[in-house]
Amino acid sequence: MAKAKSSIKLRAKEKNGVTTVKALMSHPMETGQRKNKKTGENIPEHFIQEVVGEYNGKVVITTSWSGGVSKDPYLSFSFKGGANGEMVKVSWTDNKGGSDSNEVKIKGKK
Amino acid sequence: MRKPAKLTAIAASFAAVLAVSLVPVSSMAEGAKETIAMGKKVAYDRKLGNCLACHMMDDGVSPGDLGPPLVAMKTRFPDPAKLRAQLEDPMAANANTMMPPFGKHNILTDDQLDAVIEYLYTL
Amino acid sequence: MIDVKRRVFLKGSAAAGAVVAAAGAGLIAPQAVLAEWNEAAFRSKTVADAIKAQTGTDATEESADIKIKAPEIAENGAVVPVSVSSSIAGVTAISILAASNPSPMVASFALGESTVADVSTRIKMGKTGDVIALVQAGDKVYTAKKEVKVTIGGCGG
Amino acid sequence: MKKTVVAIAILCVVGLSSTVVAKNAADTTPAQDIETYRSYFTKKFPGVPLQEFSNGVYAIDKVSRDSWEAIEEFPPYEPFIEEGEELWNTPFANGKGYADCFKDGPAQRKNYPHWDAKRKMVVTLPLAINECREANGEKPLKWKVGAIASLLAYMGYESRGQTTNVVIPEGDADALAAYNEGKSQYFSRRGQLNFACASCHMQSSGMHVRTDILSPGLGHTTGWPVYRSKWGNLGTLHRRFGGCNKQVRAKPFKAQSKEYRNLEYFLTHMSNGIEFNGPSARK
Numbered sequence: 114m115a116k117a118k119s120s121i122k123l124r125a126k127e128k129n130g131v132t133t134v135k136a137l138m139s140h141p142m143e144t145g146q147r148k149n150k151k152t153g154e155n156i157p158e159h160f161i162q163e164v165v166g167e168y169n170g171k172v173v174i175t176t177s178w179s180g181g182v183s184k185d186p187y188l189s190f191s192f193k194g195g196a197n198g199e200m201v202k203v204s205w206t207d208n209k210g211g212s213d214s215n216e217v218k219i220k221g222k223k
Numbered sequence: 224m225r226k227p228a229k230l231t232a233i234a235a236s237f238a239a240v241l242a243v244s245l246v247p248v249s250s251m252a253e254g255a256k257e258t259i260a261m262g263k264k265v266a267y268d269r270k271l272g273n274c275l276a277c278h279m280m281d282d283g284v285s286p287g288d289l290g291p292p293l294v295a296m297k298t299r300f301p302d303p304a305k306l307r308a309q310l311e312d313p314m315a316a317n318a319n320t321m322m323p324p325f326g327k328h329n330i331l332t333d334d335q336l337d338a339v340i341e342y343l344y345t346l
Numbered sequence: 347m348i349d350v351k352r353r354v355f356l357k358g359s360a361a362a363g364a365v366v367a368a369a370g371a372g373l374i375a376p377q378a379v380l381a382e383w384n385e386a387a388f389r390s391k392t393v394a395d396a397i398k399a400q401t402g403t404d405a406t407e408e409s410a411d412i413k414i415k416a417p418e419i420a421e422n423g424a425v426v427p428v429s430v431s432s433s434i435a436g437v438t439a440i441s442i443l444a445a446s447n448p449s450p451m452v453a454s455f456a457l458g459e460s461t462v463a464d465v466s467t468r469i470k471m472g473k474t475g476d477v478i479a480l481v482q483a484g485d486k487v488y489t490a491k492k493e494v495k496v497t498i499g500g501c502g503g
Numbered sequence: 504m505k506k507t508v509v510a511i512a513i514l515c516v517v518g519l520s521s522t523v524v525a526k527n528a529a530d531t532t533p534a535q536d537i538e539t540y541r542s543y544f545t546k547k548f549p550g551v552p553l554q555e556f557s558n559g560v561y562a563i564d565k566v567s568r569d570s571w572e573a574i575e576e577f578p579p580y581e582p583f584i585e586e587g588e589e590l591w592n593t594p595f596a597n598g599k600g601y602a603d604c605f606k607d608g609p610a611q612r613k614n615y616p617h618w619d620a621k622r623k624m625v626v627t628l629p630l631a632i633n634e635c636r637e638a639n640g641e642k643p644l645k646w647k648v649g650a651i652a653s654l655l656a657y658m659g660y661e662s663r664g665q666t667t668n669v670v671i672p673e674g675d676a677d678a679l680a681a682y683n684e685g686k687s688q689y690f691s692r693r694g695q696l697n698f699a700c701a702s703c704h705m706q707s708s709g710m711h712v713r714t715d716i717l718s719p720g721l722g723h724t725t726g727w728p729v730y731r732s733k734w735g736n737l738g739t740l741h742r743r744f745g746g747c748n749k750q751v752r753a754k755p756f757k758a759q760s761k762e763y764r765n766l767e768y769f770l771t772h773m774s775n776g777i778e779f780n781g782p783s784a785r786k
Contacts, residue, residue, distance in 0.1 A: 173458040188467050189465065276713050424733070424735070
């Protein structure tokens with residue numbers, strides 16, 4: 114299977130001068146407290162610690178998470194500004210040093 | 224943990240006949256209390272009675288509503304044999320019941336059923 | 347372990363737009379500021395400790411200007427949708443805590459100048475308890491809470 | 504209470520005892536069954552339009568619907584649709600692909616499950632997918648999760664808006680027998696807990712097991728595959744059948760076994776006229 118696909122699905126929509134960004138990330142978000150049913154051992158914690166949202170290269174939100182955020186986590190935020198065709202970027206870093214990012218064009222009035 | 228509980232369950236159900244010879248009279252009340260406590264535990268345990276799945280009862284949090292609230296059990300079941308039968312095989316009384324056959328399908332052991340009945344009569 | 351105050355200062359100044367100047371002066375790179383994960387807050391076992399670690403103070407004020415959108419009853423504690431928004435002016439950070447979780451601090455959002463104080467995520471809740479929203483604006487810390495009942499599955503094991 | 508009993512008795516003629524159902528499942532025709540089954544639910548939930556039943560418990564409970572709608576803002580099944588599309592477009596080793604088996608494209612939900620008169624069996628969409636693979640020299644996919652669920656998500660998504668229309672061919676005794684077998688399955692009590700599918704999802708639908716609300720059985724087949732928060736993953740209808748059987752402490756049948764295919768045949772037929780809206784998200 115092709116691997117190049119981003120772990121982040123991203124949408125950005127501008128309406129009345131506010132851009133709303135919605136992101137869904139594929140990640141196990143292990144708390145470290147769940148047991149592996151077969152071995153009985155705790156599954157080590159593995160979760161996204163930080164998600165950064167950028168618009169035009171400027172950070173608009175920095176999100177810090179614990180393993181208390183659901184598996185395949187969701188994040189939505191909004192900022193003033195943004196126009197059709199401009200780029201929004203979202204990137205995450207997890208506690209094991211894994212990371213990913215994705216960009217999407219803002220959909221809005223042309 | 225289990226063994227003494229079982230013993231007391233038996234002791235309670237045959238109290239009149241056996242208890243005198245098995246258990247010193249002074250500890251009778253203690254024994255009954257333990258049986259009731261065990262009955263409650265079995266009734267609440269999700270893997271055992273799981274009564275709260277369907278019945279409002281006692282101090283149980285977030286009960287279901289498939290069955291009637293378990294209150295005034297002595298009035299509703301003056302005859303313990305009827306209550307026992309209802310737990311053993313509820314379909315005998317109502318072919319469309321949702322209630323699982325706790326005795327017939329061995330969901331609970333005899334001792335557990337006894338203890339649950341003791342407990343239910345406190346409600 | 348972690349210099350809480352310094353962190354708060356940096357976040358505050360980031361929101362005030364001062365960080366760019368600081369970075370320009372070679373004091374600190376913006377990414378480094380933003381990349382810091384508040385371990386003390388996230389590892390706290392109580393709401394009070396987490397709030398202190400996050401904000402540097404335990405003087406909080408309940409506010410009706412914070413709106414928490416979360417279900418009264420969560421169908422599945424593994425996925426509880428939560429949105430927090432606020433009409434308080436100058437919000438620099440929003441945090442979401444689940445009071446009954448072993449580690450209550452679940453998420454915190456540091457907002458930029460143009461960012462709207464309105465965030466959504468989905469959180470895990472081990473059992474019924476309050477979802478607490480923590481909103482930082484200026485040097486004030488505001489809170490609001492909403493109880494979410496976590497369902498107990500019926501079918502047993 | 505009484506109403507429930509009467510309505511159930513009308514449909515399955517029998518109450519719920521397994522032996523009796525097996526004997527009497529044939530007493531009503533599929534057309535009569537649809538009528539009875541549908542009106543049972545539309546009467547029980549009078550404010551709910553027929554099409555809404557495709558949304559399961561969210562059709563009848565406002566509180567869970569709110570969370571569900573929040574989750575649908577960006578549903579967790581979305582990445583699987585994309586993955587399924589990729590799988591659909593990836594050629595087999597022999598250069599052919601799914602499109603060679605499904606001539607009119609991925610929007611196939613309306614065609615399944617169907618009765619295959621030649622082979623005298625119910626063919627479900629997952630079965631057709633794996634038969635397509637095997638006919639082209641590929642290994643079959645696992646039935647319950649993984650690639651097959653993603654493919655079904657893509658095909659389901661492309662089929663959204665199609666209407667359930669499962670045909671029990673007139674005059675085909677074998678097809679009717681398969682349907683009746685599925686029907687008996689649905690109304691037979693099973694397992695240590697002694698529940699039939701109908702016990703929970705018909706007789707007790709809308710009621711609470713602890714705080715869980717039992718979903719109405721009407722429309723149960725329309726939203727698959729489903730991303731269940733409980734699974735943290737996308738799964739197939741037969742995976743759910745198996746899970747339900749396990750919960751009543753019965754030994755589940757195998758996914759795509761004759762038993763589950765016939766059950767799907769019956770249950771999908773009951774939802775005739777309701778639109779497909781899979782993939783979907785459930786608790």
